[in-house]
Amino acid sequence: MAAAPGATPDSAPAAGAGEVEGERVKPFTPEKAKEIIMSLQQPAVFCNMAFDWPAHHWTAKHLSEVLHDKQIRFRMGMKRTDTVPQFETTCAYVEATLEEFLTWNCNQSTISGPFRDYDHSKFWAYADYKYFISLFDDKTDIFQDVIWSDFGFPGRNGRESTLWIGSMGAHTPCHLDSYGCNLVFQVQGRKRWHLFPPEDTPFLYPTRIPYEESSVFSKINVVNPDLQRFPQFCKARRYMVTLKPGQVLFVPRHWWHYVESIDPVTVSINSWIELEEDHQTRVEEAITRMLVCALKTAEDPHNTRAWLNPTEVEETSHEVNCHYLNRAVSALFDYRTSKVVEIQALRTNRDDMKKEGLNVHHHMEVEQMDDQDLLLGTIKQEAASPFGPDLVPVILSSEELPSERRGIFEGDGKDFVGKDGEHPGKLHCTKRQRMMSKNEDVVAEQTASDSSMAPSQTFISTDDLLDCLVNPQVTRIVAQLLIKGRSLWS
Known part of the structure; x- marks a missing residue:
């Protein structure tokens, strides 16, 4: 696993962060942070930007005291190495308090209560997508503990945020978010992020089943892929980073991600930032x-x-x-x-x-x-690289995989660096257009490949048809035609 070089936890001042009269200061002003977020085209980790947030102390233990006996829904998944993703539609669900979750997570063999049917050694639990506005409906003052205004979004706080609490192994299947870009504040424990650029979408075999309005899922278990069934995945570029407490990860628009908890308890807070592209x-x-x-x-x-x-x-x-x-x-x-x-x-x-x-x-x-x-209001200019000890780029993975998965990353990675040393995340418009055209060819290749593997299988399911009808590339074209037609009628 290739962790971001030079990443520094917020718990310790990074070189260059600076101090004024003995007080710790943040490396970026809100205006500069927003400028970076709105222009950056690759994932990156902000360090030393949330050390003074009250939410910095929101451990699962602290939250269990704040929420007292409030029931929360946990998604239960199996700790197993399977090639099939554990979609949310196939998981079991448990209603429990955070205190009951923490007791179960201590691996007590005589546990009773809502988790009694789930052996801690075989299952993980994930309280995910917990919107503050419903979770803390009677404690609205707590919204102020999350200060997204430090990133240039005035007035944005916990009201526009989501809480995630999980045990070791908890994860959500690989997907991309349809709307906005994403800021993720890690509070407790570590999470490992596997990210893939939008240009690699055809290699991720997108599907809309299970259906969720804001998510496009991948058919692939990206940590244990079935390369016989999904051979194009070997061309996908995987970026990886382990997000530590105090750090904030920026995930650009339409980057695929698979996130796994790698510590006994993890707590994170995120907010999706709206973008102009969201309207279409x-x-x-x-x-x-x-x-x-x-x-x-x-x-x-x-x-x-x-x-x-x-x-x-x-x-x-x-x-x-x-x-x-x-x-x-x-x-x-x-x-x-x-x-x-x-x-x-x-x-x-x-x-x-x-x-x-x-x-x-x-x-x-x-x-x-x-x-x-x-x-x-300004002429676009090439901005100097913002990277340094307080903003660390998430880099292309060079992790040595187990033998059964080693075929994923063949090649030396030279193709991913543009001329003049351009970073792979910064593609010129013409290069993006060429990539999209190339990806359309890949979709056709996939169809031919899948059909050639099983020529005797003639049954086409509803899901097979939907994979074609609601492929992101297809719905984009349909939306453009619909909008154009509506413009002509007006």
Whole structure:
């Protein structure tokens, strides 16, 4: 496993963090941190940014005292090395208090209560996706213990955050988040993150079963892959980092991730940061929701548990989903209208500046702005690398795998460094376009490969059809056609 070099826990001051009059200061201002988050295209670990957060002391023991006898749902998974992912639809669930979880986690053989049927040596437990707003509904002051404003998001705190508490081995199957980018604050214990770039999506064999609006799952158990069934996975680039208490991980938009708890108890807090791209993504997700729910409900109207992720609690009727799609399209057009108004206002200001006789060189710069530049208000420039002891990039893994998994990382990795030493996470637009075109060819290769493996199997299931219909590349095209058509009708 290749941990990020130079990563320093927040519990100890990093070189360069600096001190003023004996007081510890943060390495980045909120404005600079936000600039990094909005421009960085690869995962990275922030150090020394949360040492003064009250949530820094939110161990599972502390939270058990805060929440007292509050019942929390834990997902129970098997500690096993299987090639099949443990999707949330196949797990058992237990309602228990944090105190009961901690007692069970001490591996007491005579345990009674909600965990009595789960041998600690064979099972892990995960209290995941616990939204603060429902977990601490009677203790709203606690929201202020999480200070995302330090990363340039004023007013953002625990209200927009999610809590995760797990035992050793707890994990969520490899997936990408449809919306936003992600900030993750590690409070207790360590978690190992396996990350894959968006360009490698075809190699991860995406699926929407189980269905969850905000997640695209991989069919692969990335820590023990079945390379006979999923041969293209050997081309995927794996980035790895072990996140330690006090550190904050930044996960860029649409990066795949598999996260596993590697200490007896882990606690982490995350918040998904909204992005402008989310407006179209909501349309894509609404299309996916409509198709998945329609076909799966028609297949078996009385067994949604088999395909609907437990985190999805909303209705799945066709009428509700049609309304959802219409709202997503309307919201996108409302957003675009507001941006047009902003652009027109900026252009008016630019014209006023020209009339006031500003210097010619400045005029030339302003004239070269496109609409996106006008929205940003500045001309895009190549920023100097922000990396250092307080911001550590997550790097491509060079871990030596067990013999049965060694085939995953063949090659010397030279293909992943661009000319002039460009970091693999920073691809130019033309290079991204070439990669997308290449990935479309890979999808076709996968189809041919899968069919050639079992020529006698002619049965096509609903899930097989959905894998094609709601493939992220397909829904993106459908959304664009739908939006374009709606624009013509207006």
